[in-house]
Amino acid sequence: MKVCVVGSGGREHALALALARTAEVVVTPGNPGMAGTSPEGFPITVTDAPATAIDAGLVVVGPEQPLVEGLADRLRAEGRLVFGPGADGARLEGSKAFMKELLSEAGVPTARYGVFDEAAPARAFLRELPGPWVVKTDGLAAGKGVLVTDSMAEAQADVDAKLSGTAFGEAGRTVVVEEGLAGTECSLLALCDGRRVAPLPVAQDFKRLRDGDDGPNTGGMGAYSPVPAVDDAVVDRVMDEAVEPLLAALRRRGVDYRGVLYAGLMLTAEGPRVLEYNVRFGDPEAQVVLPRIEEDLAGLLAEAAAGRLRTDPRPARTAAVCVVVAAPGYPAAPRTGEVIGGLAEAGEVPGVTVLHAGTALDEEGRLVSAGGRVLGVRAVAADLATARRRAYEAVDRIDWPDMCARRDVAEAAVALAAGMGTVPAPAVEGAR
Secondary structure, three states, X not given: OEEEEEEOOHHHHHHHHHHOOOOEEEEEEOOOOOOEEOOOOOEEEEOOOOHHHOOOOEEEEOOHHHHHOOHHHHHHHOOOOEEOOOHXXXXXXXXXXXXXXXXXXXXXXEOOEEEXXXXXXXXXXXXXXXXXXXXXXXXXXXOOOEEEEOOHHHHHHHHHHHHOOOOOHHHHOOEEEEEOOEOEEEEEEEEEEOOOEEEOOOEEEOOEEEOOOEEEEOOXXXXXXXXXXXXXXXXXXXXXXXXXXXXXXXXHOOOOOEEEEEEEEEEEOOEEEEEEEEOOOOOOHHHHHHHHEOOOHHHHHHHHHOOOOOOOOOEOOOEEEEEEEEOOOOOOOOOOOOEOEOHHHHHOOOOEEEEEOOEXXXXXXXXXXXXXXXXXXXXXXXXXXXXXXXXXXXXXXXXXXXXXXXXXXOHHHHHHHOOOOOOOOOOEOOOO
16 A cells, blocks of 8 residues: 655654555655655655645545645545545634534533633633633644743733734634643544544653743643553543543534544543644654554554544553754744754664654755754653663764753653652643
8 A cells, every 4th residue: 555644744754654664655745854765664755746646545644734724625525545534623623712612512521711802801711710821822823822821911911912913813813711720631642433433552742842841832842652640541531531522522513533533631630631632643742652553554544534443553562752852942933954963873772763853955965954843853662761761862862052852751751650759740731
């Protein structure tokens, strides 16, 4: 089988590598670091041709934007097998207000919230909440449209900036205001075929820029899997209380949802609460979840796309840690065009793969930064401690003096797995 992957980031590089265990893969538009041959011998090629022009047995749409814009619908209209929801299902991520409405309809536990397009009622609602406060753009904002703050003044100023269009243009003309939730945050991704759903290994990601969950929200600065604080009983509860009811609500609205459903969760003292739903593989969660799936990924996604998901994904008895390397100035004003070296040396660490997200080649053929989140350094090993140690050993081999990387990814989880502590972070909602 030939599989076409749509996208150009670290998630799509991880998808290409996982799919190329059993299939030929072509990525559009991809990036320079993706092309090559998988360890199993299947080729990965990169093209700038549109997905509609690529002859492939299965199309996997990576990012949310083309899904919201209806790419899956257009491909299905041509008779193509597509993994990814249509525009009706993609509204779950395209509009946070719609997502919250559907959660309420389905009875899914979530934070107390309000939806506003005017500042005065939004400010009044903020005063009703005990704090901390969460302010989200309704529309897509590249993972940066969320403010979590303990400052009422900051929350009110953010409401004003978003609703005025100053902060995020039309994406922020409607805002969702929520109470902040305390607990352990994690991500559960599940494959859906329209009726049946199957969970994938649980992951936890790190959304804040700096160690200790300090700094602004980002698209994600690292992730790990498995999550010691989340056992099978928690997964079963989330599936029963959050995922299955949501899919039933979508079916009642006539939505045939075929793709991955990403539940961003806060495990509170009162039980799991849904922070957000996304309609694609998380980034960087995909980087640590995909290598822990034992089955043929191409076959799994093809089953879901065809509406016949029969295989239950089994988690491998391994651990994965991914550390995101970002450009200086990220997320506000990332510097691009900076030469990056040492990637071959980083890839020599056992179990390590360097995933490309925002890279390009300059006129001299040198690899340079071309985005905010530039690389994902992933290590897969028998346990979290080994995976974490190897990931950071590889990060330290990269020659990029001003690069930005958190140094605490999976630190608390390793301590918990060793029986030395708890997983305290993130303590307050940081959902994108």
